[in-house]
Amino acid sequence: MANAVVRGLLAVTGLVWALGAQPVAADETFVTPGSNAAGLTSCVEPTDFMRRNHMEIIKHQRNTVVHQGIRDSKHTLAGCIDCHVAPGPDHKPVSVYAEGQFCHRCHAYAAVDVNCFGCHATVPTPATASKAASGEFGPDVAQVPDQGAAAGGNRP
Amino acid sequence: MTQEHDKVDGARRSFIGAAAGLTAATVAPGVILHTVAAAPRAEAVTDKVRWGMLIDTAKCADGCTACVQACDRENGLDLQIKPEGASEQMWDRQRAVWIRKVQVQDNLTGRVTNLPMLCQHCEHPPCVDVCPTGASFKRADGIVMVDRHTCIGCRYCMMACPYKARSFIHQVVAEKLTATPRGKGCVESCNLCVHRRDHGEASTACADACAAAGHHAIVFGDLTDAGSAVSKAMAAAASRQIREDLDLNTGVRYSSI
Numbered sequence: 001m002a003n004a005v006v007r008g009l010l011a012v013t014g015l016v017w018a019l020g021a022q023p024v025a026a027d028e029t030f031v032t033p034g035s036n037a038a039g040l041t042s043c044v045e046p047t048d049f050m051r052r053n054h055m056e057i058i059k060h061q062r063n064t065v066v067h068q069g070i071r072d073s074k075h076t077l078a079g080c081i082d083c084h085v086a087p088g089p090d091h092k093p094v095s096v097y098a099e100g101q102f103c104h105r106c107h108a109y110a111a112v113d114v115n116c117f118g119c120h121a122t123v124p125t126p127a128t129a130s131k132a133a134s135g136e137f138g139p140d141v142a143q144v145p146d147q148g149a150a151a152g153g154n155r156p
Numbered sequence: 157m158t159q160e161h162d163k164v165d166g167a168r169r170s171f172i173g174a175a176a177g178l179t180a181a182t183v184a185p186g187v188i189l190h191t192v193a194a195a196p197r198a199e200a201v202t203d204k205v206r207w208g209m210l211i212d213t214a215k216c217a218d219g220c221t222a223c224v225q226a227c228d229r230e231n232g233l234d235l236q237i238k239p240e241g242a243s244e245q246m247w248d249r250q251r252a253v254w255i256r257k258v259q260v261q262d263n264l265t266g267r268v269t270n271l272p273m274l275c276q277h278c279e280h281p282p283c284v285d286v287c288p289t290g291a292s293f294k295r296a297d298g299i300v301m302v303d304r305h306t307c308i309g310c311r312y313c314m315m316a317c318p319y320k321a322r323s324f325i326h327q328v329v330a331e332k333l334t335a336t337p338r339g340k341g342c343v344e345s346c347n348l349c350v351h352r353r354d355h356g357e358a359s360t361a362c363a364d365a366c367a368a369a370g371h372h373a374i375v376f377g378d379l380t381d382a383g384s385a386v387s388k389a390m391a392a393a394a395s396r397q398i399r400e401d402l403d404l405n406t407g408v409r410y411s412s413i
Binding site for chain 2: 062063064065066067068069070071072078081115118119120121124125
C-alpha cells in the first residue's frame with residue numbers, strides 16, 4: 001500500500017515536471033523586456049525569416065550602404081540596435097551585446113561569434129555632433145532617454 | 157434624408173479637428189524628429205556629383221583647431237583613449253587623426269602658412285591602386301574611403317598616400333558612434349562626412365566649424381556644379397593642389413599658397 005502511494009506520488013511529480021519543462025508555444029519571444037521590440041508583433045520581416053536570415057540581409061545592406069550610399073533600407077544594423085536595446089536600471093541603454101541582452105543571448109546559445117560590434121555602436125548614439133549641439137537628434141535616438149543634454153556630455 | 161447627410165456638422169468637424177490636433181501633439185515628439193532629418197538617399201550615388209573643398213589658407217588662423225575638433229566630435233575620434241602604459245609621444249604618433257593642422261614656412265621669405273591637411277579625395281587615388289582587398293575605394297561621387305568590412309589592416313594605403321592622410325586603429329575601440337563605425341585593425345581617413353552626404357546635408361563638420369569660428373576658410377560643395385559655392389570660389393581665386401606633380405587631380409584644393 002505504502003509502495004503504491006509512493007509510486008503514485010512519483011508518477012504525479014514526474015508528470016508535473018514533464019509538463020512544466022515543455023517548451024513554451026511557438027509564439028515565444030526572446031526580445032529583451034523594455035526594448036521597443038518588445039512592444040511590436042514582429043520585426044521588419046516575419047520573425048521566422050529574421051531568425052534564419054537576419055545576417056544575410058544586413059550583409060547585403062552593408063555593401064549597398066558603404067559603396068552606393070543607399071541608406072533608406074529598413075534592414076540596418078542601426079535599426080536592430082535602436083529597436084532591441086533595452087534600458088538598464090539607471091534608464092541608460094544597455095549594450096545589445098552585453099550578457100543576457102538580445103543579440104548576445106542568442107549568439108551565445110548558437111555558439112556564434114560575430115565581430116559587428118568591434119566597429120559598430122551597441123547603443124544608439126546621436127546621428128551627428130551638429131545635431132547633438134542643436135539638441136536635435138536623428139530618429140536613431142528619439143526613444144532613448146537621457147540623451148537630450150548638450151553636445152559632448154550626452155554620449156555614452 | 158440626403159440633405160441631412162450632406163449638411164456639414166460643424167460641431168462634429170471641430171471635435172475631429174481638435175482630436176487630430178491632440179493626437180498630433182501627443183505623437184509629435186517622435187514624428188517631428190523623423191521628418192526633420194532629411195530623407196536618406198534611396199538611389200545609388202553617381203558621378204554626376206563630385207564632392208570637393210577649397211581651403212583658403214589666408215583665412216586659416218594660426219592656432220585655431222576648430223575644424224580638427226569638429227571632425228573629432230563628428231566621427232567619435234575624441235572618444236579615443238590612450239592605451240595604458242603608452243607614452244605621450246607614441247600616442248601623438250598613433251592616435252587616429254583625420255585632419256591635421258600643418259604649418260609650412262617658405263625658408264627664403266619666412267612666410268608662414270597654416271593649412272588643414274586631410275584626405276585630398278584624389279581622382280586617381282594611390283591608396284586605391286595599392287589596396288590588396290578592394291577595401292580602399294573611390295565612391296562614384298568622388299569620396300575616397302575605406303570599406304572596413306573588407307579592410308585587413310595591411311596599411312599599404314598608408315604607405316602609398318602622399319598626404320599622410322590615413323590612420324590605423326591600433327587598439328580596441330570602446331566607444332563609437334552609430335554614424336561612424338570604427339574599430340581595431342582597420343585603416344581610416346576623412347570621408348567628407350559621408351553620412352551627412354547620404355542624408356542630403358549641405359556641409360561637412362569641419363566647414364561648419366570653420367564658419368562658426370568666423371574664419372570661413374573651408375568651402376565645401378559639388379565640383380561638377382558650376383553654380384555651387386565651391387566652384388564659384390575656385391573660379392574666382394587661384395587655387396593649387398598639393399603635390400600637383402603627382403597628377404592625382406585632388407578634390408581638396410588650397411588657395412593663397
